[in-house]
Amino acid sequence: MSSTHDVTNQVPPLVGHDTSADPALLEGIEREGAAWALPEIRELGRLAGTQEAMDWGRLAERVPPRLHTHDRYGRRVDEVEYVPAYHQLMETAVSHGVHAAPWADDRRGAHVARAAKFYAWNVDAGHGCPVSMTYAVVPALRANPELAARFEPLLTNRVYDFGLRDPEAKAGLIAGMSMTEKQGGSDVRANTTTATPQPDGSYRIVGHKWFTSAPMSDMFLTLAQAPGGLSCFLLPRVLPGGDANPIRFMRLKDKLGNKSNASSEIEYDNAVGWLVGEEGRGVKTIVEMVNMTRLDCVIGSASGMRFALVQAAHHARHRAAFGKLLIDQPLMRNVLADLAVESEAATTAMMRLAGANDRAIHGDAGEAALRRLALAATKYYVCKRGPVLANEALECLGGNGYTEDFDLARIYRELPLLSIWEGSGNVAALDALRAIGREPESLDAFFVEAELAVGTDPRYDDAVASLKKELTQFDDIELRARRLVEQIAVVFQAGLLLRFAPAAVADAFCATRLARDWGSAFGTLPAGLDLTPILDRTEPGF
Numbered sequence: 001m002s003s004t005h006d007v008t009n010q011v012p013p014l015v016g017h018d019t020s021a022d023p024a025l026l027e028g029i030e031r032e033g034a035a036w037a038l039p040e041i042r043e044l045g046r047l048a049g050t051q052e053a054m055d056w057g058r059l060a061e062r063v064p065p066r067l068h069t070h071d072r073y074g075r076r077v078d079e080v081e082y083v084p085a086y087h088q089l090m091e092t093a094v095s096h097g098v099h100a101a102p103w104a105d106d107r108r109g110a111h112v113a114r115a116a117k118f119y120a121w122n123v124d125a126g127h128g129c130p131v132s133m134t135y136a137v138v139p140a141l142r143a144n145p146e147l148a149a150r151f152e153p154l155l156t157n158r159v160y161d162f163g164l165r166d167p168e169a170k171a172g173l174i175a176g177m178s179m180t181e182k183q184g185g186s187d188v189r190a191n192t193t194t195a196t197p198q199p200d201g202s203y204r205i206v207g208h209k210w211f212t213s214a215p216m217s218d219m220f221l222t223l224a225q226a227p228g229g230l231s232c233f234l235l236p237r238v239l240p241g242g243d244a245n246p247i248r249f250m251r252l253k254d255k256l257g258n259k260s261n262a263s264s265e266i267e268y269d270n271a272v273g274w275l276v277g278e279e280g281r282g283v284k285t286i287v288e289m290v291n292m293t294r295l296d297c298v299i300g301s302a303s304g305m306r307f308a309l310v311q312a313a314h315h316a317r318h319r320a321a322f323g324k325l326l327i328d329q330p331l332m333r334n335v336l337a338d339l340a341v342e343s344e345a346a347t348t349a350m351m352r353l354a355g356a357n358d359r360a361i362h363g364d365a366g367e368a369a370l371r372r373l374a375l376a377a378t379k380y381y382v383c384k385r386g387p388v389l390a391n392e393a394l395e396c397l398g399g400n401g402y403t404e405d406f407d408l409a410r411i412y413r414e415l416p417l418l419s420i421w422e423g424s425g426n427v428a429a430l431d432a433l434r435a436i437g438r439e440p441e442s443l444d445a446f447f448v449e450a451e452l453a454v455g456t457d458p459r460y461d462d463a464v465a466s467l468k469k470e471l472t473q474f475d476d477i478e479l480r481a482r483r484l485v486e487q488i489a490v491v492f493q494a495g496l497l498l499r500f501a502p503a504a505v506a507d508a509f510c511a512t513r514l515a516r517d518w519g520s521a522f523g524t525l526p527a528g529l530d531l532t533p534i535l536d537r538t539e540p541g542f
Contacts, residue, residue, distance in 0.1 A: 011318040014311060014540060015054065020045025020120040021541020022306055024344045027500065028351025029116050032358070037113030044096050045120040049540075053092070054407075057124035057260075059085040061410060065262035067252045078249045079164065080216050080262045087162060089127040089260075094160040094172065096121070099134040104156035111361060115354035118296060119303040119347075125414040126260030128300060130174050130214035136292030137175040137221055139361075140232070143277035143285045147234055151219070166242045167218045176217035177289060178209040178235075178266065185210070186427050188223055188230070188283065195224035195233060195273060203233060203275060205268040208250075215249055215264040221276065221286055222268075228279025232286045235273045245271045257413030290422055291371075294379045295357055297418045301386040302346040304415045308393035309343045311408055312336060313538040315397050326396075327535070335392065335523030337531040340538050341508045342389055342522070344501060345493040346382045352496055353378060369445035373435045374492050380428035380482075381489030386415035392522040429481040432488065436471070443471070446488065453495035459510040460494050467491055490514065504533040 020026070020041050029035060047053055063083045071077045093099060098117045102110040114135070118128070134155055141155075142148045151173060159172035167173055184190030193207025205224050212220065219236045239245050246269040253263040277285035313336050316326035326332045353375055360368035394401035394408040401408045419425060435442045450464055467487045470480075477484070490513050497506040508529050512518035517526045525531070 009320055011315050013051075014314045015049065015051050017049040017540040017542050018042060018045040019048040019122060019307075019540075020116065022119075022347065023537045024347040024501070025116060025119060025306075025351065028348060028354075029112065031500065032109065032112045032351055032355030034109035034112035034116065034358075036107070036109065037116070040096065041113060041116045041120060044092075044098075044117050045541075047092065048121050048123050053123045056085040056088050058407075058410075059083055060089055060124050060126060060260035062259075062404075064259040065252065067249055067262070067264070069249060076248070078215075078244070078247065080249070080252070080264070082216075082260075082262075086127060086260055087160070089124050090130070090162070090174075091160040093121055093127065093131045094174075095158050097158055099131045099174070100138050100152075100155045101158055102135070103138045103152065108362065109358060111358040112351070112354045115295070115299050115350070115357075118299050119306075119350070122303040122307050124260055125300060125304070125417075126258045128296070129258070129261045130176060130217055132293050132296040132300075133177050133214065133217070133289070134173070134175045135296070136289040137177070137219075139292065140221055140285055140289040141234065141276060143232070143288070144234070144275065147274055147276065151234075162216070164216075164238050164244065166238055166240055167236050168240065169242075170218065173218040174214065174216075176212065176214045176220045177286070177293070178212040178220045178222040179286065180210050181208060182210045186423065191223055191225060191230065193222070193224040193268060195226040195231060195275075197227065201274075203273045205233060205235060205271045205273045208265070208267045210265060211253070211263055212266045213261055213263045215247075215262055215266060221289055222273065223282045223286060224268075224273070226275070226279045230282040231279045232276045232282040233273035234276050235268070235271055239272055247271050256416070257410070258417050291375065292357075294375055294422045294428075295353060297421050298346075298350050298353060298375070298378050298382050301383045301415060301418045302343070302350040304411050304418070305339075305343045305346050305386050305389045308390045308408055308411050309336070309339045309538055310540050311406075311411075312339065312393040312396035313535070314540060331523065332396070333531050333535065334525050335396065336538065337508065337529075337534045338512075338522040338525050339389055339393060340534050341505055341512070341525075342385055344505050344537065345497055345509055345513075346385065348496045348500060349374075349378050349382065349489075349493050352492075365441075366445055366448070369439070369441045370449055372439055373432060373442035373446050373488070374449070376428055376432040376435055377485045377488040378492060379423070380425055380432065380485050383415075383419035383428075384425060386418060387412070389522070390415045425482065429485040430478065432485045433477060433481050446492070450491055450495050453498040456498045457506070457510050459514045460491075460498055463487070463491050463494065463514045502533050502537070504530045505537075508534060 102114045154173040157172040161171040195203040248267040250265040356367040356371040390412045
């Protein structure tokens with residue numbers, strides 16, 4: 001065999017590392033009370049860095065689910081077939097308690113530990129959807145104590161038991177959510193699906209849903225119009241006794257990314273549902289689930305940003321150009337440091353929100369108030385920044401980054417979804433305004449948090465004062481919603497970095513995101529900043 005050239009100056013695969021070895025993550029775990037969970041978090045991080053786990057993620061994405069509406073005899077089956085790699089991903093996530101397990105764990109920090117695992121187990125975004133929804137369904141389901149008593153132990157059990165069977169005959173359950181319809185989208189009050197009461201206390205559900213992810217889940221929370229108004233219902237895929245609930249799959253969505261997740265369009269053909277909460281209170285009931293999945297959107301965005309950053313930095317440490325490694329080229333150092341600052345800000349905010357969530361679940365009203373506003377604002381902003389960061393990280397690899405042989409193309413497709421899921425930009429921004437207007441204690445809690453960093457940096461002090469001034473001006477406030485909510489999110493991040501991050505990271509953030517000594521693209525940090533300690537935190541852990 002002849003050879004035309006030798007292959008040199010190519011980057012070795014990033015494999016055999018620990019995805020949880022992120023200083024901002026580990027420091028947040030300690031700070032937010034989940035240090036006791038570090039052995040399992042690190043175990044999952046090491047597994048995520050193996051070639052085997054990465055191959056599961058790639059295969060689940062490249063061989064997407066297939067819909068079978070009928071069997072070979074013409075009988076209706078409404079089943080989705082997945083490749084074995086998808087089930088391996090799900091089994092790993094569930095056995096490590098990344099789903100609903102924290103609801104069965106009374107230890108302080110259990111929900112923080114779960115957030116850290118969700119962050120570290122970043123080999124495939126698609127299977128994260130049913131994992132996230134299973135976590136989020138529990139607090140909503142508790143609006144019906146009888147249903148919660150029946151199904152919560154199975155939802156929290158660390159057993160992945162795939163297949164369509166009577167849910168109470170299974171060892172573990174996966175849950176989903178089915179809210180939006182063709183004519184309304186985020187305006188769920190425009191839903192036309194109906195729910196008719198039955199003598200046995202159940203309801204018969206008739207209608208369609210435009211997006212239902214993970215349709216092979218064992219049960220779903222859905223919204224339908226009952227006699228008392230828009231209400232929340234639990235629908236099992238299989239009824240007690242083993243008969244299929246008539247939930248018809250019309251098609252799977254052909255999406256930009258998130259291919260391993262079988263998002264579907266479905267119809268309820270007199271399906272059986274059980275009321276969760278009161279009639280007419282469906283939005284209030286299901287919002288308990290939405291709040292949790294919004295937190296997971298922040299976690300997923302922060303995780304994707306870290307993944308993209310580490311891949312770009314790894315490339316720069318091993319690739320030479322013009323006589324130097326890329327990591328030693330001044331402009332590339334600027335780009336990577338800027339990406340690192342953005343990633344660290346997202347991760348630090350995510351961990352603070354995970355801690356607030358944990359403490360709110362344990363009854364802390366102040367932390368619940370902080371979570372209400374800070375989560376809406378952070379969901380808006382971090383999920384907007386993720387795709388921009390992924391684009392810049394992809395560019396660090398040049399043409400290789402744009403090919404499907406490398407992982408950044410997949411991350412680039414995934415991150416925009418998290419800005420859309422559970423309320424796209426306008427919905428999230430308006431929800432933050434709603435919190436300020438209807439729950440003023442959430443704004444009070446936010447400024448209590450913000451004041452903890454006042455006096456540490458004049459640029460931050462000016463930003464807090466400017467935000468307070470903006471909040472006194474109510475003219476055209478909806479028109480200014482995105483601008484205002486971005487300010488809230490950036491002040492939240494800056495205050496946390498000033499308190500907890502290395503001085504170089506906080507300085508770079510304040511100089512750019514607050515003082516605006518910054519261009520419109522990444523890689524425009526001003527001269528005079530110390531980039532070395534920032535870049536040191538991008539090393540993968542081996």
